[in-house]
Amino acid sequence: MQNAAQITTTHCEHKLRDADATKLKLVNAALLAFSTRGYDASSTRSIETEAGVKRGLINYHYGSKEALWKAAADHLMSMTERDLGTALETVKQMDEDARLYFFVRAYVAFCAKHPELNRLMIQEGMAHDWRLAWLLERSVRPWYEQVCRIFNQAAELGVAPKMDDHHFYYALTGAATLIFSNAAEARALSGKNPLDPDAVEAHANAVADLFTSIRNPI
Amino acid sequence: MQNAAQITTTHCEHKLRDADATKLKLVNAALLAFSTRGYDASSTRSIETEAGVKRGLINYHYGSKEALWKAAADHLMSMTERDLGTALETVKQMDEDARLYFFVRAYVAFCAKHPELNRLMIQEGMAHDWRLAWLLERSVRPWYEQVCRIFNQAAELGVAPKMDDHHFYYALTGAATLIFSNAAEARALSGKNPLDPDAVEAHANAVADLFTSIRNPI
DNA sequence: GTCTATAATTAGATAGAC
DNA sequence: GTCTATCTAATTATAGAC
Numbered sequence: 001m002q003n004a005a006q007i008t009t010t011h012c013e014h015k016l017r018d019a020d021a022t023k024l025k026l027v028n029a030a031l032l033a034f035s036t037r038g039y040d041a042s043s044t045r046s047i048e049t050e051a052g053v054k055r056g057l058i059n060y061h062y063g064s065k066e067a068l069w070k071a072a073a074d075h076l077m078s079m080t081e082r083d084l085g086t087a088l089e090t091v092k093q094m095d096e097d098a099r100l101y102f103f104v105r106a107y108v109a110f111c112a113k114h115p116e117l118n119r120l121m122i123q124e125g126m127a128h129d130w131r132l133a134w135l136l137e138r139s140v141r142p143w144y145e146q147v148c149r150i151f152n153q154a155a156e157l158g159v160a161p162k163m164d165d166h167h168f169y170y171a172l173t174g175a176a177t178l179i180f181s182n183a184a185e186a187r188a189l190s191g192k193n194p195l196d197p198d199a200v201e202a203h204a205n206a207v208a209d210l211f212t213s214i215r216n217p218i
Numbered sequence: 219m220q221n222a223a224q225i226t227t228t229h230c231e232h233k234l235r236d237a238d239a240t241k242l243k244l245v246n247a248a249l250l251a252f253s254t255r256g257y258d259a260s261s262t263r264s265i266e267t268e269a270g271v272k273r274g275l276i277n278y279h280y281g282s283k284e285a286l287w288k289a290a291a292d293h294l295m296s297m298t299e300r301d302l303g304t305a306l307e308t309v310k311q312m313d314e315d316a317r318l319y320f321f322v323r324a325y326v327a328f329c330a331k332h333p334e335l336n337r338l339m340i341q342e343g344m345a346h347d348w349r350l351a352w353l354l355e356r357s358v359r360p361w362y363e364q365v366c367r368i369f370n371q372a373a374e375l376g377v378a379p380k381m382d383d384h385h386f387y388y389a390l391t392g393a394a395t396l397i398f399s400n401a402a403e404a405r406a407l408s409g410k411n412p413l414d415p416d417a418v419e420a421h422a423n424a425v426a427d428l429f430t431s432i433r434n435p436i
Numbered sequence: 437g438t439c440t441a442t443a444a445t446t447a448g449a450t451a452g453a454c
Numbered sequence: 455g456t457c458t459a460t461c462t463a464a465t466t467a468t469a470g471a472c
Binding site: 018022054057 | 437438439
């Protein structure tokens with residue numbers, strides 16, 4: 001394998017690009033399927049079809065459906081950590097009193113941009129199996145601790161609602177995300193797409209006001 | 219069929235009781251399966267096994283998997299309407315200022331008692347198919363309008379948070395329910411069962427405080 | 437990297453015996 | 455009301471030709 005990389009020809013480069021393109025298409029299709037339909041209800045055949053690749057390529061590139069799920073989940077979590085990590089850095093530059101408020105706004109914006117994240121967490125958070133264990137270990141637990149830390153800092157400053165951090169975490173997560181993860185239902189009820197920028201902005205304002213005691217920071 | 223009912227013997231009565239018992243076991247097992255695993259991932263075979271009835275009885279009693287889903291969803295929605303309907307009646311006897319607060323508490327208590335409801339809504343709210351259409355028509359739309367009414371009455375009295383009723387509905391629903399619908403995840407994170415009475419009480423207090431402007435009514 | 441064939445399993449639904 | 459046999463279709467996975 002190392003030798004193959006050294007004697008790279010244009011032919012090999014082309015093949016490598018094709019392989020990476022195929023894998024990317026599969027991971028994206030898998031993410032959509034696993035997060036909206038669930039793991040067991042998503043067949044590898046349907047994922048291949050939706051990805052626009054030939055049948056059998058999931059087993060060729062990933063070896064199994066389970067490995068494809070892990071690759072898709074890892075892809076999603078890496079992107080989430082990157083985006084929310086930079087948001088956290090930005091928030092830490094701010095005045096202490098305003099951190100929770102802008103953290104909540106950034107979190108709502110991210111959830112609207114990537115509803116797959118919360119859909120996947122909802123799908124896998126109901127039953128205790130290998131996928132939930134994987135997600136907890138890989139990302140949920142570190143994220144949970146970071147959110148609790150921001151909340152507890154705000155609580156000491158008196159700008160957070162009065163409650164236990166665990167209840168804060170689930171109240172905030174649910175309030176911030178349900179309208180996006182259940183976008184089909186929300187759209188049917190209101191006639192408006194909750195993922196439209198105006199609706200996202202309105203929801204971010206509503207949730208940030210709700211979960212912080214200061215109404216108009218700055 | 220009408221004649222058969224008229225010439226009821228003890229033998230027939232016994233058979234009818236067996237049929238009703240079988241159907242009840244099937245509906246309960248179906249509710250658990252459809253709400254936690256999703257419709258497509260729940261096989262009729264597994265539901266029959268979990269219900270402890272013989273194979274083939276789903277098709278015998280209901281004719282199809284689709285009809286079983288509708289029977290299970292109707293069972294759940296009837297119970298929900300009954301329980302939350304009486305809670306609404308109780309709340310309407312109260313002082314106007316306190317209605318929203320105690321409505322939220324009653325809603326949280328119900329969601330903890332029947333996490334299947336929100337699990338089913340989450341499963342079916344992501345994609346727009348015949349099951350979401352059925353749920354919207356059957357119960358979600360009337361419930362949505364009742365919640366908005368209570369919220370708007372509280373808003374006129376100045377005891378509701380400042381936001382659009384549609385965003386209130388989804389923020390409240392998400393905040394109230396996620397900790398129960400994702401109980402497996404919440405338990406793994408905190409080490410405590412969120413469905414325990416103490417945890418339910420704490421969450422009800424937290425959410426009711428959050429979504430009403432008056433802190434200690436009465 | 438692509439395509440085909442096929443194995444082994446499981447799905448929902450139907451018909452008929454008891 | 456219960457049970458069994460069976461049908462058709464779809465599933466994951468493997469091996470091998472190109």
